[in-house]
Amino acid sequence: MTVEPGGATTAAPVNQPGQPPVDPPSQLIQLLTPEGERIDHPDYPLDLTSAAIRDMYRDLVLVRRIDTEAIALQRQGELGIWASLLGQEAAQIGSGRALSPQDMVFPTYREHGVAWCRGIDPVKLLELYRGVSHGGWAPEEHKFHLYTIVIGAQTLHATGYAMGIQRDGAVDPDNGEAVIAYFGDGATSQGDVNEAFVWASVFNAPVVFFCQNNQWAISEPLEKQSRIPLYQRARGFGFPGLRVDGNDVLACYAVTKKALAAAREGQGPTLIEAFTYRMGAHTTTDDPTRYRLASELEMWKLKDPIERVRVYLARTGQADNDFFAAIDEEARKLGAGVREACRNMPDPPPMAIFENVYTQPNAILQAERDQYAAYLDTFEAEEGASR
Amino acid sequence: MTTLTVSKALNEGLRKALEDDPKVLIMGEDVGKLGGVFRVTDGLQKDFGEARLIDTPLAESGIIGTAIGLALRGYRPVCEIQFDGFVFPAVDQIVSQLAKMRYRSLGKLSLPVVIRIPCGGGIGAVEHHSESPEIIFAHTAGLRVVACADAADAFTMIQQAIRSDDPVVFFEPKRRYWDKGEVDTAADLADALPMDRARVVLEGTDVTLLTYGPLVRTSLEAALAARDDGPGNGHSIEVVDLRSLSPVDEETIFASVRRTGRCVVAHEAPVYAGLGAEIAARVTERCFYHLEAPVLRVGGFATPYPPSRLEDHYLPDLDRILDAVDRTFGY
16 A cells, blocks of 8 residues: 555545646555554565565665674774765665666665675775775676765766667566666755756666665755655656655565566666665764754654564564574674774775776876886885885 | 868768777767757768767766766767867766776776867857867866867877777867868778877977967968968978877977977967966976977967957967967077
C-alpha cells in the first residue's frame, strides 16, 4: 500500500483535462516499517529470499562499521577528512544490491555502501580521504566510477554513459545495461543535475537518478533547495519520480530494481528520492550542533535502517542470536583490518606528482619533472634521502 | 591539392574522422540539421545519422558533461561550443572533470574528447561572440590546447585532435572560416606535422613574430609589408605559427629567437597574464644571451571585449604589430 509519512493510505491523484496538473501528495513507498513490520505494496512485490535479506543485514552492519572506523581514524589523524554515511546505509545497500553486475554506477563522495556492493576494498576509499590518491580503484572493473566531489557533476557523466549504452545497442530487457547516478538533496539545485534531467529525458537514456535526500546540505535544510518534494521535480522534466523510505533497505531495493528494469526496457529515466537522514556531520570537519536540533536526530534514531531489519529477522525467526553474533564478530574483524591497513598505508613517492597527466609525452611537464628530480637529488646527495 | 575554405577543410577533416572510426561522435547546438552556425558540420548528419551527429539541448555544461560520459563508454566525442563566450558555463566540466580524469584515476581512464571553439573577434558581432579564452585552458593541466590558422592545418589538426587520447581544446579562427587555402586531402595523416609542433610560416632574420589563430594571416601580411617598402621598412620578420598553445613548442620558438635575437608575441587575447607573458618569461630565461631587446607583446587590452564598432582598435592589426616590431629595434 502507499502511505504518507503520517501513515494514512491515499489514492493516486488523477489529472483532469483542462485543469492544472494535480501534484500527488508525498507518497512514501515502504516495505518494512521502522518497527520491523513487513508490509506489502502492490507495485513492488518483493522477490528476496531469507538468505538475501540476511545478506543485506550483513552489508548494513559492515558498512556502518567501516564508517565508524573511518571517523575514528580521522580523529586519530590518520585521515584528513571523512564523509560519513551514517543513517544512509539502507538507501545505499538497497539500491546497490538492486544493481546487476553490468550496470554502471556514478557516485558522489559518500557512497561507501554502494562501493561495498560493487566489491571496492574499503581501504581504497580511505586512500582518497587520507590524501594518498584521488581514488585508486579501477572504475570499469567494478562498474563503479570514481567519487565525484563537485556537487552534481557526475549526473551528466552518468547520462552520457547511458547515451553510450544506447549507441551500443545495449538497451535490452534481459541482460541490457543501465546506469545509476547518485546525488543528494543539495545537488538538485545544481545546473548540472537539471541539465542531466533534460538530457536523459529528451534522449530517453537508460539512467536511474538516485537522490538520497538526507535533509541537509551541510547546514542548509531542504527548504533552502525546494518548495516541492524533490521527487515531483521529475514530472516537469517528463519522467517518473517517486519517493521511497530511504531507511528501508527492502523498499530501496525494490524501487531501484524496478527503475533499472524500466531503463533496460527502453522506458528511460526515473528519479528516486530516498527519504533519509544524515545522522552524522556533513564531514568530520562539520559541527551540526550549530544548525540543527538534537530532537530531530532523536526522532530519526527511531527510524534506524539497521535496527528494523534486525527486529524483522529475529521476530520472524529468519535469524537467530548466533547469526547476529557472527555478523558482529565479522564487523569487528573488518574494522580491525581497515584500521591496520590505513595506518600502514604509505605515502606515494614525490615523483608520482608528475604521472598520468597526459597519455602522450609533454615537453613542458617533462622539463619540470626533470628539474624537480634533480633538485631532490641534491638532498639525496647530502642526506641519503630517497625519492 | 584542393582549394578549401577553413570551414570546409574542418568539415572534410571531421568527415574523414567519422569515416575512419565509428566511435567518433559530433555533438553540440545546431550541429545536425543546420550544420552548425558556421556550417562546419554541414551535411554530416545526413550522411552519418542522428546517433552520431547529435543536436543537443542548449546547455554547454551538459554538452561537455555528457561527452565525458560517452568517452568513459569508449566513444570519441567532438563537441562544438557555438561561440567562445559560451564556453564558460562548461568550465567546471572542462577544468575540474575532463582535464583531471586521467590524473585522478591514476591513468586508468582517459578521455578522448575534442572541444571545438570558434574564437576571436573581427566579425562585427554582439558581445560574448568575439572572445579569446584560450589561456584558461592552457593554464589547466591535463588539456591540450591547439589553434589552427589556415585550411591545411584545419583539415589535419582536427583529425589529429580527434585521434588524441588526451582531451583537446581546439580553437578555430572565426573570422578566417571563409579564407581559402590549398589542402591535400589525400595525404597520410601520419606524415603531417604533429599538432604539438609550431611551424615557421615565413622565414626571416631580424625578429621572431610568434602568433596563432586568426592573427597568423595578419602577421604574415605585416611581415610582407615590412619587406616591401611599408611602415616596417627594412625588417626581415620570421613568422611562427605556434599551433599548439599547451604545450608550446619551445624547441621551435627558442631556435627562431636565437637566430633573430628579437621576439614579439601577438594574440587577440588580453596581453595581461596572456600566453605572451608565459612565452616572454620562457624566452627570457632560455634565450637571455641571444636577446637584443626585451620580448614585446601586442594584443587585446585589459578591458572586456568592446562593442564591435571599436573592435578595430582592440584587435592587433598590421600596424600595431609592426609598431611592436619597430619598438624592439629601439633598444
